[in-house]
Amino acid sequence: MIKLNVNGRVHDVDAPADTPLLWVLREWLGMTGSKYGCGAGVCGACSVHIDGDVLRSCSVALGDVGAGKVVTIEGLSPDGLSHPVQKAWLAHEVPQCGYCQSGQIMAAAALLKAVPKPTDDDITAAMQNICRCGTYQRIKAAIHDAAKGGAA
Amino acid sequence: MNQINGLGRRGFLGTVAAVAGGMSLGWNVPAAQAQAANSAATAAGGVEVGIWAVVMPDDRVIVRIARSEMGQGTLTGLAQLVADEMDADWSKVQAEYIAPEVNQANKRAWGDMSTGGSRGIRASVEYVRKGGAAAKAMLTQAAATQWGVPVGECSASESVITHKPSGRTLRYGQVAAAAAKLPVPDNVAVKQPSEWKIVGKGVKRLDTVEKLSGKLIYAVDLQLPEMLNASIAQCPVFGGKIGSFDAAKVMGMPGVRHVLRVGDDTVAVVADKWWQAQTALKALPIVWDEGPNANVNSASIAKHLESGLDAKEAFVGLKQGDAEAGLKGAAKVVEAVYGTPFLNHATLEPMTCTAKWDGTNIEVWVSSQNGDASLAAAAEAAGVQLANVKVNKHHLGGGFGRRGQQDYVRQAVLIAKQVPGRPVKMIWSREEDMQHGFYRPITMAKMKAGLDAQGNLVALHARLSGQSILAHLFPSRLAGGADPVQFQGWNKEEFGYQAIPNILIDHAMRNTHVPVGFWRGVNHNQNAVYLECFLDEVALAAGKDPLDFRLGLLGQMPKLRAVLQAAADKAEYRKPLPAGVFRGICANYGFGSYTAAVAEVSVSKQGEVKVHRIVAATDCGYAVNPDQIAAQVEGSFVYGLSALFTSENTVEKGRIVEGNFDTYEVMKLDQMPKVETVVVPSGGFWGGVGEPTIAVAAPAVLNAIHAATGKRIRTLPLKHHDLSHA
Numbered sequence: 001m002i003k004l005n006v007n008g009r010v011h012d013v014d015a016p017a018d019t020p021l022l023w024v025l026r027e028w029l030g031m032t033g034s035k036y037g038c039g040a041g042v043c044g045a046c047s048v049h050i051d052g053d054v055l056r057s058c059s060v061a062l063g064d065v066g067a068g069k070v071v072t073i074e075g076l077s078p079d080g081l082s083h084p085v086q087k088a089w090l091a092h093e094v095p096q097c098g099y100c101q102s103g104q105i106m107a108a109a110a111l112l113k114a115v116p117k118p119t120d121d122d123i124t125a126a127m128q129n130i131c132r133c134g135t136y137q138r139i140k141a142a143i144h145d146a147a148k149g150g151a152a
Numbered sequence: 153m154n155q156i157n158g159l160g161r162r163g164f165l166g167t168v169a170a171v172a173g174g175m176s177l178g179w180n181v182p183a184a185q186a187q188a189a190n191s192a193a194t195a196a197g198g199v200e201v202g203i204w205a206v207v208m209p210d211d212r213v214i215v216r217i218a219r220s221e222m223g224q225g226t227l228t229g230l231a232q233l234v235a236d237e238m239d240a241d242w243s244k245v246q247a248e249y250i251a252p253e254v255n256q257a258n259k260r261a262w263g264d265m266s267t268g269g270s271r272g273i274r275a276s277v278e279y280v281r282k283g284g285a286a287a288k289a290m291l292t293q294a295a296a297t298q299w300g301v302p303v304g305e306c307s308a309s310e311s312v313i314t315h316k317p318s319g320r321t322l323r324y325g326q327v328a329a330a331a332a333k334l335p336v337p338d339n340v341a342v343k344q345p346s347e348w349k350i351v352g353k354g355v356k357r358l359d360t361v362e363k364l365s366g367k368l369i370y371a372v373d374l375q376l377p378e379m380l381n382a383s384i385a386q387c388p389v390f391g392g393k394i395g396s397f398d399a400a401k402v403m404g405m406p407g408v409r410h411v412l413r414v415g416d417d418t419v420a421v422v423a424d425k426w427w428q429a430q431t432a433l434k435a436l437p438i439v440w441d442e443g444p445n446a447n448v449n450s451a452s453i454a455k456h457l458e459s460g461l462d463a464k465e466a467f468v469g470l471k472q473g474d475a476e477a478g479l480k481g482a483a484k485v486v487e488a489v490y491g492t493p494f495l496n497h498a499t500l501e502p503m504t505c506t507a508k509w510d511g512t513n514i515e516v517w518v519s520s521q522n523g524d525a526s527l528a529a530a531a532e533a534a535g536v537q538l539a540n541v542k543v544n545k546h547h548l549g550g551g552f553g554r555r556g557q558q559d560y561v562r563q564a565v566l567i568a569k570q571v572p573g574r575p576v577k578m579i580w581s582r583e584e585d586m587q588h589g590f591y592r593p594i595t596m597a598k599m600k601a602g603l604d605a606q607g608n609l610v611a612l613h614a615r616l617s618g619q620s621i622l623a624h625l626f627p628s629r630l631a632g633g634a635d636p637v638q639f640q641g642w643n644k645e646e647f648g649y650q651a652i653p654n655i656l657i658d659h660a661m662r663n664t665h666v667p668v669g670f671w672r673g674v675n676h677n678q679n680a681v682y683l684e685c686f687l688d689e690v691a692l693a694a695g696k697d698p699l700d701f702r703l704g705l706l707g708q709m710p711k712l713r714a715v716l717q718a719a720a721d722k723a724e725y726r727k728p729l730p731a732g733v734f735r736g737i738c739a740n741y742g743f744g745s746y747t748a749a750v751a752e753v754s755v756s757k758q759g760e761v762k763v764h765r766i767v768a769a770t771d772c773g774y775a776v777n778p779d780q781i782a783a784q785v786e787g788s789f790v791y792g793l794s795a796l797f798t799s800e801n802t803v804e805k806g807r808i809v810e811g812n813f814d815t816y817e818v819m820k821l822d823q824m825p826k827v828e829t830v831v832v833p834s835g836g837f838w839g840g841v842g843e844p845t846i847a848v849a850a851p852a853v854l855n856a857i858h859a860a861t862g863k864r865i866r867t868l869p870l871k872h873h874d875l876s877h878a
Contacts, residue, residue: 019427023426026373027425027427028425030375032366032375033365035370035500035501036582037813038812039581040582040812042813042814072366079365080365089364090364093360093779093783095223096224096787097500097548097549097550098547098549099370099499099549101364127820128821129820129821130500131500132498132500132550132552132818134786134787134788134789134790134819134824135786136786136790137786137826138786140824
């Protein structure tokens with residue numbers, strides 16, 4: 001059993017230490033908000049926070065998380081809507097198919113925590129997640145809006 | 153509408169409960185939960201008023217949706233159309249899928265479920281609006297009957313019926329039960345566009361909230377009691393088969409339950425968890441019988457296509473005047489050869505399907521662009537009648553044409569049949585998805601134009617050579633051997649430049665063993681690159697401005713001319729740009745809509761391209777939701793410019809080389825240009841939205857790159873070209 005802190009709750013996980021965190025979340029803990037897109041740390045659909053840093057959970061082994069505090073899209077806000085990024089996403093109608101948006105939102109939330117008033121360059125540097133529907137223009141606008149405290 | 157009027161209520165009693173269950177739990181209700189919710193939902197008293205809307209006692213209106221939602225906004229647009237005709241209170245409107253087997257059992261009362269070709273709204277508008285109007289008529293009649301007044305004295309607005317002389321009111325939820333007992337009226341009039349209140353407005357999508365919290369259950373997220381998981385490997389060479397595999401090597405690995413043959417070309421590992429299945433699959437020794445295609449590679453395919461460029465035999469797509477004579481007599485001839493590669497759809501949710509076989513019935517859970525086809529595929533693979541199939545539709549994590557094919561549904565069913573009694577969720581790895589697609593077909597084009605002494609374009613010959621989608625997917629739909637899809641944008645109906653006196657457009661079919669399919673925008677994409685870039689070459693050879701040159705040739709398609717002008721106006725085409733920034737333009741007519749784009753681009757001396765701004769104009773006739781149209785246009789530039797800059801699939805030893813997004817590169821946020829959408833709905837027709845704009849993305853940027861560098865790029869993607877310039 002490996003102890004894993006997710007969204008403030010400690011779980012005992014009966015999985016090998018080399019199991020990717022993504023699949024631990026999805027299959028051992030039943031939390032499917034973090035998505036499988038590439039399994040290679042390229043697309044970002046599986047992005048979660050570990051101790052405040054955004055990481056690609058498909059490329060983090062369970063055994064390497066240790067005492068790290070994992071926050072997933074399910075734990076970003078109590079109601080799934082009230083984080084400033086979620087509010088801005090709703091106001092700007094960002095999602096199309098929505099599949100990448102858990103990861104996009106987690107990446108944007110981490111950016112705003114580190115850089116509360118990001119420039120365009122900050123945003124393009126931080127937001128490296130793939131969206132095949134092409135919602136990037138709205139993602140950028142929504143991040144600026146969330147930084148201003150707008151869209152509430 | 154036969155589809156509505158031919159039906160009584162009897163067939164729908166069972167669905168009412170399911171609808172209400174769907175409401176309380178969201179759309180993607182696993183069957184087990186829906187069953188559990190049925191009693192509570194029935195007690196809640198939602199009733200069908202006609203077949204397109206269910207009215208709840210609290211006045212919520214649940215609009216039935218037959219098409220699939222994959223991000224394109226069709227679900228919201230269709231709900232707008234029904235709700236507007238109903239005069240429903242939009243703030244209380246929700247939507248839910250009608251199940252394919254319910255559609256089938258009711259003579260497909262809800263029409264075609266296929267969601268492709270940008271038809272989701274435009275092919276549904278007639279019957280869904282009549283469905284909404286019928287529901288309103290029934291609700292109003294029920295109120296009039298309750299009051300004992302003539303129905304002509306009653307009016308409806310915002311889900312409230314008013315008896316005008318007395319001022320009495322009843323809400324939809326109060327009369328729904330009585331309305332549901334009335335016959336569905338035969339002849340209902342739909343509103344004039346001037347009467348629309350919800351259609352034409354950029355109302356918010358109905359399906360956003362669950363996409364922000366991770367709560368939306370895509371097919372890949374499904375969890376069912378007793379569920380097992382499967383990962384598969386297909387023969388890497390298309391057309392090859394399983395030789396042998398050594399199941400014993402992995403049967404002892406954690407969680408592994410079965411190693412199965414799936415058809416003659418696929419091996420599946422079934423385990424408690426998908427990650428265990430995938431880990432074991434990677435360790436499983438498999439010997440493939442690669443078959444006759446193991447030596448095919450991109451170079452041999454290129455040679456095959458090149459042989460078509462001057463071949464004598466070709467299918468004619470459009471002929472007017474005598475192009476050969478026109479070219480012979482021309483003062484100047486311009487000639488160029490273009491080419492585009494195979495492209496995977498690369499939906500971010502990989503192919504996935506869950507299936508459960510109970511010995512008699514097959515049930516599947518799937519993200520599909522065609523619920524009807526999923527039903528049929530599951531029945532065929534399971535060897536049962538349609539009546540023994542249940543299909544649970546989930547929102548798609550991207551479609552783009554890929555999920556119209558049902559290969560993954562068949563596989564899931566073939567797996568489930570070998571594991572009776574337990575649901576099995578099959579998920580393809582990204583690599584499997586990348587290397588087993590239905591690729592955008594590889595084509596080339598030899599373009600020839602003849603100019604007279606005054607620089608008028610007097611003859612055009614476009615010779616396509618390349619792979620046919622229909623020959624691969626639907627050979628029965630070939631017309632005398634020809635594939636009309638190849639001529640998208642270039643046929644009599646769609647080709648805008650028919651003012652050119654002599655035209656020949658033909659296609660030398662050159663098929664390969666690589667599976668091809670409908671990739672968002674389909675052959676419009678390749679054809680628009682060939683034609684719209686070549687027209688730029690011809691305009692420059694004629695010493696004319698590319699915009700003026702096109703405007704002069706578009707007299708026979710005034711709506712395309714107008715949309716091109718609208719884009720040019722918005723982009724202030726006649727005004728100079730800042731130093732170092734250059735424009736490119738193009739136009740296209742496809743999927744029933746007129747589109748045009750102006751790109752503003754700079755290219756550094758080192759060859760780095762920056763797209764500063766795109767102005768894109770669309771005339772889709774009637775605009776159901778302008779904000780969602782803008783979203784589709786913005787996204788179209790991401791899809792179209794990914795194909796321009798970086799994406800391609802290549803072939804080596806008969807298999808696709810690229811396995812993941814590290815080698816199949818797609819656009820990210822840092823490359824996203826500012827896209828300004830100009831919606832110019834001229835009315836009178838319903839055009840598509842999801843696809844048409846993609847065609848104009850690449851040519852506009854390519855033409856701007858030429859303006860910036862003097863380099864004419866004729867083969868994609870751009871990453872293979874050196875754009876550095878003096």
